[in-house]
Amino acid sequence: MSPAATETRSVVVERDIPHPPEKIWRALTQPHLMAEWLMKTDFAPVKGHGFSFRADWGAVDCRVLAVEPNKSLSYTWDAMGLESIVTWTLTPKGSGTLLRMEQAGFRSDQQQAFQGAQYGWQKFFGNLEQVLARPD
Amino acid sequence: MPDTSDVLFKTLADPTRRAIFERLCRHGEQTVGALTAQSGVSQPAVSKHLGVLKQAGLVRDRHEGRLTHYSARAGALSPLIDWTRQMAGFWENRFDALEDLLKRMDQ
Numbered sequence: 001m002s003p004a005a006t007e008t009r010s011v012v013v014e015r016d017i018p019h020p021p022e023k024i025w026r027a028l029t030q031p032h033l034m035a036e037w038l039m040k041t042d043f044a045p046v047k048g049h050g051f052s053f054r055a056d057w058g059a060v061d062c063r064v065l066a067v068e069p070n071k072s073l074s075y076t077w078d079a080m081g082l083e084s085i086v087t088w089t090l091t092p093k094g095s096g097t098l099l100r101m102e103q104a105g106f107r108s109d110q111q112q113a114f115q116g117a118q119y120g121w122q123k124f125f126g127n128l129e130q131v132l133a134r135p136d
Numbered sequence: 137m138p139d140t141s142d143v144l145f146k147t148l149a150d151p152t153r154r155a156i157f158e159r160l161c162r163h164g165e166q167t168v169g170a171l172t173a174q175s176g177v178s179q180p181a182v183s184k185h186l187g188v189l190k191q192a193g194l195v196r197d198r199h200e201g202r203l204t205h206y207s208a209r210a211g212a213l214s215p216l217i218d219w220t221r222q223m224a225g226f227w228e229n230r231f232d233a234l235e236d237l238l239k240r241m242d243q
Contacts, residue, residue: 011223015231019238027237037233101227 010104021070021090021097028073028088045073062086077103144213147192152177153185157194160208167203 017024027033029045039053039060045067053060060079067073074087084105091098148154156171168186172179186206189195194212198205 011227013224013227013231015235017235017238023238023241024234027234027241033237033241037237038230099231101231103223103227 010102012100012102014098014100016093016096017099018096020095021092024090024097024099025070025073043075045069051075077105143192144194147188147194150185152181153189156182156185157189157208160195160206165198165205165207167205169203171206 027037029043031041031043034041034043039055041051041053043049043051043062043064045064047064047067049064051062051064053062058079060077062075062077065074065076065085070090072087072089074085077084077086084103087102087104089100089102091100148157152175156175159171159174160166168179168183171186172182175182186195186197190197190206192212194209195206196209198207
């Protein structure tokens with residue numbers, strides 16, 4: 001396999017958050033809090049735990065890969081043919097935290113995933129826009 | 137744009153085809169013969185791959201005498217880059233929602 005065949009794409013979002021890692025960790029790992037900013041979920045911070053995120057438009061199937069309380073968390077993120085891994089990293093910075101999210105995957109040798117992703121994410125974002133446009 | 141990125145995904149899913157495209161990106165314009173020498177597959181196979189790449193808008197050809205030169209088209213991959221940007225947009229929005237939540241949460 002050529003190097004390009006295992007190449008991955010990734011999306012990284014990094015932000016300084018004026019709250020301590022412990023507090024952010026709760027928002028990242030407690031289902032009732034996760035539902036408020038991400039999606040409804042039956043997540044548990046246990047390695048190997050299978051869970052899903054659910055919304056009106058469908059579901060994301062996940063499995064916990066690694067848990068290091070208050071420091072890092074990663075899980076698989078499979079939605080509509082798109083296979084990827086989401087990794088959260090929390091680094092204390094002053095009185096706050098540098099929060100980093102990396103979604104890696106989208107291997108270019110996964111034709112099916114790519115096709116699915118193309119279809120799925122379009123739908124995903126279409127639905128997301130509807131959700132966001134809804135009055136609170 | 138949706139159809140464009142679907143075609144790009146399908147076109148670049150083939151490892152041999154992708155290798156040819158990458159070679160054109162890295163080394164500039166090449167003849168079919170030069171590409172064949174590097175690809176490990178037959179010239180008709182390379183020509184076929186180039187045809188698919190051309191149809192997807194990833195390469196352009198230029199005829200000079202009996203030789204055809206191929207080059208990668210700048211900006212051909214922009215629909216895929218836009219897609220990655222969409223993903224980033226999703227997570228930026230989630231970060232905003234997370235920060236709102238953190239403000240409401242007790243220490």
